[in-house]
Amino acid sequence: MFYSKKLNKFKKLKHCFFSKKGGFSKGFYKSLNCGKGSRDNKQDVLRNLKYVSKKLSIKKDKLVLMNQTHSNKVVEITKKNYMSIIHADAMITKISGLALGVVTADCVPIIIYDSENKIVGCIHAGWKGAISGIIKNTVSKIKKLNSKNKIFASVGPCIGKKSYEVDFTFYNKFLSISKKNKKYFSYKNKKKKLFNLRKFVADKLSELKVTVDHVNHDTFRESNNFFSYRRSCKLKQNDYGRCISTIRLI
Numbered sequence: 001m002f003y004s005k006k007l008n009k010f011k012k013l014k015h016c017f018f019s020k021k022g023g024f025s026k027g028f029y030k031s032l033n034c035g036k037g038s039r040d041n042k043q044d045v046l047r048n049l050k051y052v053s054k055k056l057s058i059k060k061d062k063l064v065l066m067n068q069t070h071s072n073k074v075v076e077i078t079k080k081n082y083m084s085i086i087h088a089d090a091m092i093t094k095i096s097g098l099a100l101g102v103v104t105a106d107c108v109p110i111i112i113y114d115s116e117n118k119i120v121g122c123i124h125a126g127w128k129g130a131i132s133g134i135i136k137n138t139v140s141k142i143k144k145l146n147s148k149n150k151i152f153a154s155v156g157p158c159i160g161k162k163s164y165e166v167d168f169t170f171y172n173k174f175l176s177i178s179k180k181n182k183k184y185f186s187y188k189n190k191k192k193k194l195f196n197l198r199k200f201v202a203d204k205l206s207e208l209k210v211t212v213d214h215v216n217h218d219t220f221r222e223s224n225n226f227f228s229y230r231r232s233c234k235l236k237q238n239d240y241g242r243c244i245s246t247i248r249l250i
Contacts, residue, residue, distance in 0.1 A: 004017075013248075056099045065103065072129055090122065096250060103245075108158040115151075116150040120247045131177065156245050161199075219243070
């Protein structure tokens, strides 16, 4: 379990970037796999989510998750829709007692808090969502609820730059949007670049005047603590677990 130093200072807030430890799943899902979309035993995943809910001091039906699709869609969670299936890659809410959760396995989990208006949010930021505006859309949605804000965000464990090899097609995709994106890449070899996804999303937050801190861990390298899609692919496993990151108002 990992925490943001900045967010820890707010007494009316509870958050956690959970590791893959402490759960009930077996095999390469061991042990706190929170991915409902994985091929893991469904009962084990439900037990894992119940464990997470208990740690957050809420009932399991108050832990709100998304059907994540690498989109730029943001949904505000209300008393009317929190029990529904949420198709989105970011959520925000003003309701205390509801926990918002995002599941990841190399993509960036971002948890966000507007201390001025008591609004919490979570973002699933893979490269597709990040490049298509998921971060800007989330911050804009918070600001629509109230224009006077003081927004903090913690960028959680994700794939590190040294682990994120990409080809030149990927690299050129980012450069076609802006030549300035060159700074997020470094040379690996004649066929590969290394991409700094963490810095890319952090800069997007900073540009929007959000105060950022990091829970800086590399999900690919830290196999004891985190699930990793890329690592599972390298090991030729046919699926992978997902870690969960959560935030709630007390």
